[in-house]
Amino acid sequence: MLxxxxxxxxxxxxxxxxxxxxxxxxxxxxxxxxxxxxAGAALVAGGIGGLLGGPEVLHLPFGPPWGPARLAIxxxxxxxxxxLGLSVGCASLFALGGVHGPVAxxxxxxxxxxxxxxxxxxxxxxxxxxxxxxxxxxxxxxxLVAHDxxxxxxxxxxxxxxxxxxxGGLALVLAFGVLSGVAGDTAFxxxxxxxxxxxxxxxxxxxxxxxxxxxxxxxxLHVWLPLAHPAAxxxxxxxxxxxxxxVALYVIxxxxxxxxxxxxxxxxxxxxxxxxxxxxxIGALRANLEDxxxxxxxxxTIENIGLIAMGLGLALAFRGADLxxxxxxxxxxxxxxxxxxxVFKTLLFLVAGEVLHGALSRRLDRLGGLIxxxxxxxxxxxxxxxxxxxxxxxxxxxxxxxxxxxxLAAWRVGDIAFQMGVAAATxxxxxxxxxxxxxMVRFxxxxxxGRPRTPRAxxxxxxxxxxxxxxxxxxxxxxxxxxxxGTMLDLAEPALRLMAGTAAPQTGWLAIGAAEGGAxxxxxxxxxxxxxxxxxxxxxxxxxxxxxxxxxxxxxCGFIAAPQHLPFGDPASQPSAAGFAQPLRRMLGTSLxxxxxxxxxxxxxETRAAVLTTGFADPAMAVLEGPxxxxxxxxxxxxxxxxxxxxxxxxxxxxxxxxxxxxxxAWLPGR
Amino acid sequence: MRFxxxxxxxxxxxxxxxxxxSFVLLYQRRIGAVIxxxxxxxxxxxxxxxxxxxxxxxxxLYLTALxxxxxxxxxxPLALHRLVRQLNLHRTVETALGVGPSMxxxxxxxxxxxxxVLPATEAVSALTRENLAFALSVVLLGMxxxxxxxxxxxxxxxxxxxxxxxxxxxxxxxxxxxxxxxSTMALxxxxxxxxxxxxxxxxxxxxxxxxxxxxxxxxxxx
Numbered sequence: 097m098l099x100x101x102x103x104x105x106x107x108x109x110x111x112x113x114x115x116x117x118x119x120x121x122x123x124x125x126x127x128x129x130x131x132x133x134x135a136g137a138a139l140v141a142g143g144i145g146g147l148l149g150g151p152e153v154l155h156l157p158f159g160p161p162w163g164p165a166r167l168a169i170x171x172x173x174x175x176x177x178x179x180l181g182l183s184v185g186c187a188s189l190f191a192l193g194g195v196h197g198p199v200a201x202x203x204x205x206x207x208x209x210x211x212x213x214x215x216x217x218x219x220x221x222x223x224x225x226x227x228x229x230x231x232x233x234x235x236x237x238x239x240l241v242a243h244d245x246x247x248x249x250x251x252x253x254x255x256x257x258x259x260x261x262x263x264g265g266l267a268l269v270l271a272f273g274v275l276s277g278v279a280g281d282t283a284f285x286x287x288x289x290x291x292x293x294x295x296x297x298x299x300x301x302x303x304x305x306x307x308x309x310x311x312x313x314x315x316x317l318h319v320w321l322p323l324a325h326p327a328a329x330x331x332x333x334x335x336x337x338x339x340x341x342x343v344a345l346y347v348i349x350x351x352x353x354x355x356x357x358x359x360x361x362x363x364x365x366x367x368x369x370x371x372x373x374x375x376x377x378i379g380a381l382r383a384n385l386e387d388x389x390x391x392x393x394x395x396x397t398i399e400n401i402g403l404i405a406m407g408l409g410l411a412l413a414f415r416g417a418d419l420x421x422x423x424x425x426x427x428x429x430x431x432x433x434x435x436x437x438x439v440f441k442t443l444l445f446l447v448a449g450e451v452l453h454g455a456l457s458r459r460l461d462r463l464g465g466l467i468x469x470x471x472x473x474x475x476x477x478x479x480x481x482x483x484x485x486x487x488x489x490x491x492x493x494x495x496x497x498x499x500x501x502x503x504l505a506a507w508r509v510g511d512i513a514f515q516m517g518v519a520a521a522t523x524x525x526x527x528x529x530x531x532x533x534x535x536m537v538r539f540x541x542x543x544x545x546g547r548p549r550t551p552r553a554x555x556x557x558x559x560x561x562x563x564x565x566x567x568x569x570x571x572x573x574x575x576x577x578x579x580x581x582g583t584m585l586d587l588a589e590p591a592l593r594l595m596a597g598t599a600a601p602q603t604g605w606l607a608i609g610a611a612e613g614g615a616x617x618x619x620x621x622x623x624x625x626x627x628x629x630x631x632x633x634x635x636x637x638x639x640x641x642x643x644x645x646x647x648x649x650x651x652x653c654g655f656i657a658a659p660q661h662l663p664f665g666d667p668a669s670q671p672s673a674a675g676f677a678q679p680l681r682r683m684l685g686t687s688l689x690x691x692x693x694x695x696x697x698x699x700x701x702e703t704r705a706a707v708l709t710t711g712f713a714d715p716a717m718a719v720l721e722g723p724x725x726x727x728x729x730x731x732x733x734x735x736x737x738x739x740x741x742x743x744x745x746x747x748x749x750x751x752x753x754x755x756x757x758x759x760x761x762a763w764l765p766g767r
Numbered sequence: 768m769r770f771x772x773x774x775x776x777x778x779x780x781x782x783x784x785x786x787x788x789s790f791v792l793l794y795q796r797r798i799g800a801v802i803x804x805x806x807x808x809x810x811x812x813x814x815x816x817x818x819x820x821x822x823x824x825x826x827x828l829y830l831t832a833l834x835x836x837x838x839x840x841x842x843x844p845l846a847l848h849r850l851v852r853q854l855n856l857h858r859t860v861e862t863a864l865g866v867g868p869s870m871x872x873x874x875x876x877x878x879x880x881x882x883x884v885l886p887a888t889e890a891v892s893a894l895t896r897e898n899l900a901f902a903l904s905v906v907l908l909g910m911x912x913x914x915x916x917x918x919x920x921x922x923x924x925x926x927x928x929x930x931x932x933x934x935x936x937x938x939x940x941x942x943x944x945x946x947x948x949x950s951t952m953a954l955x956x957x958x959x960x961x962x963x964x965x966x967x968x969x970x971x972x973x974x975x976x977x978x979x980x981x982x983x984x985x986x987x988x989x
Contacts, residue, residue, distance in 0.1 A: 743978055748914045755879065755907070762882035 098152040098169045101142045101177075101219060104135050108212035112236075115204040125199040129192040132208050136185025139177050139215060146174025147587055153221060160224045166283055168221035171590030172354065175431055176218050176346040179438030182573065183338030184211050186566050187331035190446045193563030194331075194453065203243050203329060210236035210335070214343045223272040223282025230268060230347065233340060234261035234311070240332045241324045253323035256720075260310050260320045267307030268347070275300045275355060278764060284355060291357025301364055304351045305371065312344035314405055315375040316716040318398045322386065325394035326458060330449020333390055337397040338442035342434050345404055349430075352412050353595045362416030362509055366517065368409025373524040375402030378714070380531035381688060384538060384680045385712055387673035389448040389458045392539055393441065396484060399532050400437040403499055404430050406525060410502050410518075411595055417509040420598035426502035427595040428608075431588050433495035436483065436577055440492060443480040443570035447473055450563060451543060455556040460539075460673035465548040470558040474544040476571035481540040483574045485533035489623035491574050494581035494608060496529055497617055505614075531680070538676050546670050579619050582608045674710060685712050774822045775893075778939070781815035782901040785935055786877070789908040792928055793873050794866045798856055798920060802847045805924050809839025812931050819938040828938055834952055835934060843927065843959055847920060850963060854970050856920070864915040876907040898939030905932030917977050919969055923962040930955045 111131050118124030146152075151170040159165030191207075213232030220226035238261055242254035275292060276282050292300055310317035325333040352364070379398025386392040407430030414423035450473045452458050455466060467474040483492035503525060506518035548554035558564070577584060582603040585592075592600040603609070609616035655669040685691030691712035698704045741749070788808035795801045813836035820828030864872075880903035888896045909929025913922050933951060969978075 744914050744917070747910070751907075751910045751914055754910070755876070758879055758883040758903075758907075761887060762879060 097142060097145045097149055098154045098167060098219070101139070101169065101215065102154060102156070102167055104138050104142070105212045105215045105219070108132065108135055108208040108215070112205055112207070112209035112212065115208065116201050119199050119201040119204040122195050122197050122199075125195045125204055126192055128204055128208060129188045129195065132211055133185050133188035133192060135208075135211065136181045136183070136188055139181030139184065141181075142169075143174045143177030143181060144587070146177065147171055147590055163222075163283070165225045165228075166221035167219045167225065168284065169219060170594065171588075172349060172594050173218045173346070175588055175591040176342060176434070177215070179342045179435050180211075180214055180218065180339045182435075182570070183335050183342075183438045183442040184214075186442050186446065186570050187334045187338070189562050189569070190334070190449065190566035191329075191331040193559060193561050193566060194449075200243065202239065206236040206239040207332070210240065210332075210340075214339055217343050218346055221284045223276070223284075223287075226347070227265065227268060227272070230311075230343075231261075231265050233343065234265060237261075237328070237332065237336055237340060241328045243329065244327065247327075249323075250327040253320075253327040257320045257324040260317065264307045264310040264344075267303050267310070271300050271303035271307055271351065274303060275351075287355045288357065291355075291359065297356055297360055297364065300356060301352065301367065304348055305367060308344040308347035308351075309371070309405075312341045312348070312405070313375065313379075313398045313401045314371050315378050315398070315402070316371075316719070318375060318379065318401075319714055319717045319720055321394040321398055322382065322391045322714075325397075325445075326388055326390040330390075330445060330452060333394070334442045334445035334449070337394060337445055338438040341397060341401050342438055345401065345408070345434060348405075349408055349595070352408065353415075353427075358415065358597050360412070360416050362413040362511070363514065364416060365409040365411070365413030366514065368405050368412060369518065369521050370409075372402040372405030372407075372409055373521040373528075375399065375405065376528035377402075377524050377531070378688065380528040380535060381680065381684055382714065383535035384531055385677045385685060385689070385691070387460045387677075389451065389460065389463075389539065389543065390445065391458075392460075392535065393444050393448060396444075396532060396535060397437075397441055399528050400433065400441065400484075402528065403496065403525065404433050404437070406521060407431075407433060407499050407502065410499075410506060413506070413509055413514065414502075415595075415597055417511075419508055420596050421601075422502065422505050422508065423596035424592045424598065424600040425498065425505070427592050428585050428588065428600065429495055429498035429502050431591060431595075432498060432581060432584060433492075435584065436491035436495050436574070439570045439577060440480040440483040440490075440574045443476065443567060443574060444484065446563075446567055446570070447477040447480065450559065450567065451556075453563075454558055455550075455553045457550070457552065460542040462550045463543045463548075463553050464546045464550075464670065465544070466553060466556055467544040469554070469556040470544075472564055473558055473567060476567040477540060477544065479571040479574045481536040483578065485536040486529055487533075488617075489575075489578050489619045489626065491577035491581070494578055494617065494619060498581075498608065500525065501609075501615060534680065538673070542671075542673055542676065549670065579623060580605050581617075581619060582606060678710075681710065681712065689714060690718070774818075777818055778815070778822065779897060781811060781818055782898055782935060782939070784811045785815060785931065786901050786904050786908075789905050789912075789928060789932075790870070790873055792924065793869045793908060793912055793915075796860050798851055798861070798918065799848070801921055801924055802844050802851070805847075805928060806840055806844035808928060808931055809835060809844070812934060813840055815935060816938045831934070831938060831949075831952075834949070838952065838956060839927070839931065846959075846963065847924070850920065850966065854966075856918075861916065861918050861921065869911070869915060872911060873908055876911060877904040880904045880907055895940055899936055902932045902936030902939060905929070905935055908932075919962070919966045919978055922978065923959065923966070926962070927955060927959060930958075 111128055115124075115128045118128055146169040152168065154167040155164040156167065157164065210233060213229045213234075213236055216229030217226055217233060218229075220229055238254060238258050241257050242250070244250050245254070272282050274296060275287055277290065279286070279290070281287075291297070305314065306317065310320075313321045321337075325336060328336060348368075352368075376399045379395045379400075379402060383392050383395035383399065386395055407426050410426035411423045411430060414420070414426055448458065450470070451463060451466060454470055454473070455463055457463060479490065483490035486492040486496040500522070503518060503522040506522075507515050509515065509518075548556075583605045585600075585603050585608060589600050589602070606620065607616045607618045653669065655666065658666040658669070681691045682693075689712040691710070694709045696707040696709065698706055738749075785808055788804055788811060791804045792801060792808070795804055813832045816828050816832035816835055820826065820832060881900045884900040884903055885896055888899060906929050909925050909927075909932055912925035912928065916922050916925060930951065937951070969975075
């Protein structure tokens with residue numbers, strides 16, 4: 097199994113190299129995307145095989161100079177292969193349907209390498225291999241984000257993305273350094289034998305949170321997501337959101353639950369819970385305010401990543417507090433939401449790509465009424481949107497319900513500060529879920545309902561073939577995963593055992609629930625009940641409706657008829673994206689995001705219209721663009737002084753460095 | 768080989784003597800005396816290499832000893848003396864760092880190198896360990912001399928004495944290939960020649976050998 101997965105990674109790298117000559121023809125580009133789609137399916141198969149089979153270890157015959165490259169598959173990595181494979185498969189299928197001629201090599205070559213890097217990160221069993229995969233993933237995705245460098249905002253996005261990628265890699269290198277200590281062996285087996293304690297464990301966790309968390313989009317290192325996702329092609333943003341962030345979460349989980357050993361205090365989970373709650377609220381709130389479909393979806397990703405991080409943190413805390421059953425519950429919520437979010441967010445990004453292709457815009461204010469012109473896309477999007485809004489019986493509900501159950505049980509960790517913190521986090525998680533639902537209503541309503549806001553939206557066309565299948569498959573999976581969460585949890589049971597340290601209870605396909613005697617969620621009966629209620633309502637409405645109904649023109653809120661030059665109605669007579677966002681911006685945006693409004697009134701006698709300017713700024717971005725460059729410049733000015741040193745002072749610096757290193761060498765072995 | 772055997776004791780003595788001369792180099796103020804001390808150090812280094820050749824039974828080290836003696840004990844000091852006479856520097860007295868502070872710094876560096884080397888080399892024989900500690904001390908003292916002196920010739924001597932430390936390390940460790948030592952020696956010769964040429968040039972242009980005067984002539988800034 098592992099050998100086959102390893103060969104898939106190698107094959108993807110080769111395909112990436114071969115993509116350079118293949119990009120010249122449409123058939124070549126189709127071949128590359130087809131192979132990548134098949135590789136995605138194979139990764140899913142490998143993940144299921146890894147969950148059902150036992151762990152395996154493979155030492156490659158090549159590697160870094162000091163030893164072989166090690167690969168391994170265990171239940172945790174096998175589980176994360178599922179979201180990766182599903183997301184990559186659907187996105188490649190979507191890209192396959194979009195090939196109509198030669199593709200630019202800069203768009204085609206990094207794509208298989210990106211996928212290979214993610215798979216390698218998951219399969220790695222030593223620090224070097226993991227970092228190799230992680231950096232391949234970062235660089236290849238950077239190349240894809242930077243592919244359209246004609247636009248200044250894309251260049252800025254690529255620059256910031258590269259900065260974050262470099263920072264993340266550096267932090268991970270340091271994390272491995274601190275974890276392996278003076279021995280310097282980064283093989284996972286060796287790291288497990290010497291788990292860190294106390295301050296060292298905390299330092300490792302913080303470094304991993306900075307390194308992998310910046311890639312996953314955990315606040316306050318989330319600012320690259322809303323910038324990079326619109327810059328990348330749609331299938332790439334789908335995988336960046338659906339799979340790459342999950343790979344980063346996998347790195348966090350691998351460190352926190354495996355490499356750092358089981359004997360960690362419960363408060364080690366607190367940073368994850370706190371940062372997760374912050375990400376969830378900030379992401380969901382921003383998703384309500386953005387007016388670009390892909391930016392909105394990227395912000396929703398931040399929210400969901402925050403929820404998963406909370407699940408991981410809770411599991412860590414429960415395990416530290418010796419509550420293995422609850423740890424399994426929280427880990428189940430995190431793992432299930434990882435999979436569910438990967439599927440529905442891939443779907444939603446592909447929908448955004450399809451809308452961009454059909455209606456030529458990502459801006460909510462230029463779309464509208466697309467359900468008439470793009471019905472399949474609209475209904476597929478509805479499945480994804482309802483899951484993202486965590487409505488039963490779709491997939492998002494099951495995992496978020498589990499997370500809330502875990503949060504509500506957190507009082508059993510007997511530390512008053514922790515209990516208070518988790519109570520606040522519970523409120524924030526609920527707030528985030530509600531905000532996410534509002535954001536999804538706004539997204540779907542503005543894009544697909546109402547009247548077209550532009551002629552191009554009125555003339556939107558829907559593609560058929562592979563692109564449409566790429567939407568239907570994840571939509572069907574979203575519904576299916578929502579109906580059988582219990583089966584998925586049984587499949588994930590080995591991974592839960594690895595994370596929680598105890599056997600998780602078998603749940604069966606019918607119901608999932610908190611520990612013995614706790615609340616239960618029965619997805620299929622709930623679905624039947626909902627279907628029955630909706631059917632009954634429809635039947636009653638039809639039954640009670642008077643005969644001979646004639647559809648009339650829709651009421652347009654009392655506006656006068658649109659002028660002749662606006663054949664599709666006056667766009668101003670529909671709510672705009674900014675108008676929809678206004679209540680939340682005023683309620684929460686002013687305090688959390690520094691939202692501002694300004695009315696420029698014309699003076700007496702002037703004929704110009706009054707202008708309302710609104711906006712908001714993410715505080716993390718403000719820090720990134722405000723004090724950070726100032727500090728950097730100050731540091732550079734200081735460093736510049738080194739160039740003015742005399743020869744003796746330069747020699748003195750070298751001498752001082754040598755003496756310092758020797759002093760460290762003399763001091764360290766005694767420790 | 769352990770304490771009390773003649774091989775060990777003599778190696779120890781010679782290594783210690785080389786280190787002692789490094790201290791002499793550090794505090795000596797007259798340029799002529801510095802050169803003499805350096806010649807002495809080169810000769811002692813040659814003796815240490817010859818004894819190592821005898822003790823380890825490696826023929827190649829006799830060649831190292833011969834080269835060290837001819838180049839460091841005779842040729843370079845003679846050339847430096849000539850340079851000093853030509854530039855009329857015999858009477859120069861330079862005080863970059865006082866005797867007391869430089870002695871204290873030197874002792875601290877020796878202590879540091881012993882603390883760093885001895886725990887790191889627990890697996891090897893006692894002689895090698897102590898030789899390495901001596902050699903590292905000589906290297907550090909050479910560096911210290913380079914940064915505390917202002918005169919270009921003294922700085923060159925600091926560099927050469929640093930290199931003496933490297934040779935001492937190389938001869939002390941059994942099994943170091945000869946080619947390493949020979950290439951180091953050739954390198955140092957080149958460095959010495961280049962440094963001599965530079966000293967002439969500096970003197971001709973600026974009428975002093977104080978490297979501080981170069982600072983005013985750097986291209987950027989200032």
